Amino acid sequence: MTVIQIVLILFAVFGFAAAVSRYRRGGLSFRQLALWSLLWLGVAAVASRPDAATIVARRLGVGRGADVVVYLALAAVFYLLFRLLARLEDHERQITRLTRELALKGLETHEHR
């Protein structure tokens, strides 16, 4: 077993433990816990048996197992980035609406004076 394999497996174990602890504190729904568990299990599986990823890669028509992992990771990062930007914009709008309502409250008092 190489060093990188051990590091990755430890990383997966910590990730899984963190997910379970957040679930216990009510920070995650059961579905989210299941998704995270699956992800970390996958990381641990691929780290301990890299040839398993290669088998999947062959099925998908990609040469190497490591490549499949990188492609999937990249897709996941893009998806998360997209969601993050969309949410950021949503927050911007909400803050603007809040600021607007507060400002226009001032207008009503002005008018009643």
Next chain:
Amino acid sequence: MQKRVIVIPAYCEEQAIADVVRAALDVADRVLVVDDGSTDRTAEIAAAAGAVVVRHAINRGLGGALGTGIEGALRLGAELIVTMDADGQHRASDAKRIFDRLAEGDIDFVIGSRMLEQKGNMPLARRYAQRLGNALTFFLYRKWVTDSQSGLRGMTRHAAERLEIRSSRMEVSSEFIKEIVDKKLRLVEIPIEAVYTAYSLSKGQSFAVGIETALKLIWRRLLD
């Protein structure tokens, strides 16, 4: 006569705002200044000059301030609304012509275009930026206007009530065009003269902000 309200979004404009407000009061029943979280005395000076002032507690950008101004004008009972920049680049006489055009009743929206007649002293770089803005606006919304980024525009109450302005920053100018198309508002452009001074130029969009604005518009179009 229909109630006329001029909306002026202002961010740190203490130098110019008093003259702009006084000139605007000559052609409108009320002048509503939206102080967009200025750190200077913009709000006090505008109020002293005779404007109704509302304040954003924090800076939200041009789009946020215009949205507040239009909503505020409606609450003040405006029948006709004109928006105008706070830096003194627009002339009150042009605002009056927009009001008068709207009062004829056959249109919903007027854009004051700096390009219809090549009057004024618009710098060359501005002129090119303008064309790019127009091209992008046309590409995104299939509506050709000669000055998509103009800050001097007017609308009837009917139009203002239908507008849904969601952008917070500079991309708001193009969003007006989108709304005009979506809500099937009747638009005309009338020529105006922009007065460029060193002061107003220092207040305009920088190149970097222009790029950011363009990217945001494209991104929105892809999502909505």
